Amino acid sequence: MSESILNIDSITKSFVKNIVNVHGNNEDERYFIIDDLDLLVPKGKITALIGGNGAGKTTLFNIISGFVESDSGTVLYNDKSNSINISKMKPEQIARIGIGRMFQDNHIFQNLSVLENMLIADSNTFGEIPINSFFRTKKNKEVEENKIEKAKEIFENIFGNNNSFWERKNDKAKNLSYGQKRLLGLTRLLMGNYQLLLLDEPSAGVNASIIPQIMEIIKSFVDDKDLTVFLIEHNMKVVLDIADFCCFMSHGKIAALGTPDDVISNDEVRKIYMGA
Amino acid sequence: MDYIFHIIILINIYIILTTSTNLLVGMTNLLSLGQAAFYGLGAYFSVLALMVLHLTIIPALLFSAICTSLMSLLIAYPSLRLKGDYFVLATLGFQLIIYTILYNWISVTKGPFGISGIPSPSLFGLLYISGIYSFLVLSSVLAAMVIYIFYKLIHSPFGRALKGVRDDELSLLSIGRNVTSLKIWAFTLSSGFIAIGGCLYASYVAYIDPTSFNLDEAIFILAAVLIGGTGNIKGPIIGAVFVVVLPELLRLVGLPDSIGANLRQIIYGLTIILLMRFRPQGIAGEYALK
Ligand SMILES: Nc1ncnc2c1ncn2[C@@H]1O[C@H](COP(=O)(O)OP(=O)(O)OP(=O)(O)O)[C@@H](O)[C@H]1O
Ligand SMILES: [Mg+2]
Numbered sequence: 001m002s003e004s005i006l007n008i009d010s011i012t013k014s015f016v017k018n019i020v021n022v023h024g025n026n027e028d029e030r031y032f033i034i035d036d037l038d039l040l041v042p043k044g045k046i047t048a049l050i051g052g053n054g055a056g057k058t059t060l061f062n063i064i065s066g067f068v069e070s071d072s073g074t075v076l077y078n079d080k081s082n083s084i085n086i087s088k089m090k091p092e093q094i095a096r097i098g099i100g101r102m103f104q105d106n107h108i109f110q111n112l113s114v115l116e117n118m119l120i121a122d123s124n125t126f127g128e129i130p131i132n133s134f135f136r137t138k139k140n141k142e143v144e145e146n147k148i149e150k151a152k153e154i155f156e157n158i159f160g161n162n163n164s165f166w167e168r169k170n171d172k173a174k175n176l177s178y179g180q181k182r183l184l185g186l187t188r189l190l191m192g193n194y195q196l197l198l199l200d201e202p203s204a205g206v207n208a209s210i211i212p213q214i215m216e217i218i219k220s221f222v223d224d225k226d227l228t229v230f231l232i233e234h235n236m237k238v239v240l241d242i243a244d245f246c247c248f249m250s251h252g253k254i255a256a257l258g259t260p261d262d263v264i265s266n267d268e269v270r271k272i273y274m275g276a
Numbered sequence: 277m278d279y280i281f282h283i284i285i286l287i288n289i290y291i292i293l294t295t296s297t298n299l300l301v302g303m304t305n306l307l308s309l310g311q312a313a314f315y316g317l318g319a320y321f322s323v324l325a326l327m328v329l330h331l332t333i334i335p336a337l338l339f340s341a342i343c344t345s346l347m348s349l350l351i352a353y354p355s356l357r358l359k360g361d362y363f364v365l366a367t368l369g370f371q372l373i374i375y376t377i378l379y380n381w382i383s384v385t386k387g388p389f390g391i392s393g394i395p396s397p398s399l400f401g402l403l404y405i406s407g408i409y410s411f412l413v414l415s416s417v418l419a420a421m422v423i424y425i426f427y428k429l430i431h432s433p434f435g436r437a438l439k440g441v442r443d444d445e446l447s448l449l450s451i452g453r454n455v456t457s458l459k460i461w462a463f464t465l466s467s468g469f470i471a472i473g474g475c476l477y478a479s480y481v482a483y484i485d486p487t488s489f490n491l492d493e494a495i496f497i498l499a500a501v502l503i504g505g506t507g508n509i510k511g512p513i514i515g516a517v518f519v520v521v522l523p524e525l526l527r528l529v530g531l532p533d534s535i536g537a538n539l540r541q542i543i544y545g546l547t548i549i550l551l552m553r554f555r556p557q558g559i560a561g562e563y564a565l566k
Binding site: 090101121144 | 425428429432433434435436437439440442443444446447448449450451452453454455458460465507
């Protein structure tokens with residue numbers, strides 16, 4: 001494998017659940033979701049993470065992006081120049097050093113307009129300090145205009161001139177369809193200054209007709225913007241079509257790893273995952 | 277005529293209170309039961325400024341706004357780390373503590389006896405703001421200024437970020453924003469500006485005592501915001517007009533105060549219940565609280 005952007009080293013995560021035992025008493029039981037998991041995510045490629053429901057894929061993403069703390073193990077993020085241990089960092093810090101995240105359930109701002117959803121995702125936070133937005137109005141206006149221009153360009157690059165997103169830029173995001181929300185969630189990642197994008201099931205729940213478009217966008221992240229994509233995906237067609245590498249998660253570990261073809265034809269994967 | 281002016285001054289004071297509260301409640305979705313505490317702190321700090329430090333009105337306003345913001349910082353950090361209902365309880369706790377201090381620290385606040393004889397503030401030492409006309413002008417200028425400032429804040433990238441906190445904290449974290457610091461900004465700005473209302477009230481009425489800043493008042497301010505509506509500029513203004521004018525209307529139709537006072541509470545309560553049912557964003561608001 002080429003240079004890696006993420007070194008995941010013996011990550012373990014357990015949760016405690018409260019159960020009713022055979023004597024009818026409440027009892028805490030610890031169960032492991034991720035168990036001593038190692039993985040290198042190669043830079044500049046698309047790596048897919050597959051695994052059954054509840055395998056712990058989203059939990060792994062939560063650990064990488066700082067929303068959940070692992071019990072043990074480290075995650076190293078290899079920036080352009082240095083290697084940063086992000087295991088103990090907060091989500092907003094991890095985002096700021098270049099790791100973007102798209103959630104499994106749409107986390108876009110429902111009561112902001114389509115355009116505002118883009119502007120707020122910009123890496124430049126200049127006017128968000130009230131003093132700047134109040135006293136440095138000229139600079140602030142300039143920054144805002146640049147952001148709007150950037151958003152417009154991103155929409156045009158991806159969806160063409162006269163695209164519906166730009167037309168509907170003042171609509172509240174909650175009025176978009178589910179598929180459009182997914183697309184917006186994906187597109188707004190380009191407003192940030194990211195090196196690595198974690199995408200949690202980008203194609204889940206959308207109309208089959210949009211899936212090719214989603215695949216195009218993800219490919220363009222890597223081909224045109226030189227980003228790295230690490231994605232969770234249940235749709236095997238998507239994995240086969242766009243992923244350079246594929247890893248299969250089972251019992252808290254990476255159970256198989258390789259090209260999508262290899263992994264999907266792996267007997268164990270077929271048995272556990274596809275019931276074949 | 278003086279009566280009408282008096283009502284307008286009260287409306288102006290309440291506009292300052294509701295507009296400031298809207299930044300917290302309506303823009304950031306942080307329900308606070310402690311707004312009357314900051315209103316009270318603003319009033320008592322302005323007494324300190326006017327009677328002890330002998331400041332003129334503008335420095336006195338700044339003094340009470342800054343001191344109140346600093347006080348709010350003290351509780352902002354610990355309480356803003358709490359989620360949802362726990363934050364509401366923390367502000368309730370703060371409200372009760374401040375009230376108790378104002379009520380019992382008699383050597384400083386004169387407790388239940390209140391502080392009377394608050395002098396008319398002067399403007400640059402040139403003219404004295406006393407009498408209803410000067411206060412009409414002062415309160416209108418201050419209310420207009422507060423409305424203008426909050427209009428600018430709401431329509432700035434900062435306002436957008438606050439709406440982000442309101443909508444989806446998780447999402448905001450994932451795009452690299454420090455949610456806690458945004459909340460602290462909202463909290464301290466809201467408290468600082470509400471203190472201006474306190475300063476205005478103290479110098480206008482020339483007498484303050486803790487009962488003007490108790491939990492009832494905190495709920496009253498919140499009710500005004502909820503009735504008028506949250507998330508924009510119009511809503512809180514309409515709310516302020518509503519809660520100030522309603523009791524006067526009841527008096528006009530000839531209801532004695534003893535009945536009027538109770539009826540008023542019932543009307544506020546009913547209004548809130550009806551609004552929650554049929555128009556959760558309030559009369560003119562743009563956002564329904566979650
Ligand atoms: N905060 C939590 N507390 C307790 N259990 C949790 C928590 N978060 C996740 N889990 C459990 O961990 C397991 C893995 O969840 P996770 O969301 O990572 O699965 P997944 O692989 O993403 O599944 P899916 O394909 O359905 O999205 C599930 O059984 C879930 O119930
Ligand atoms: Mg998942």
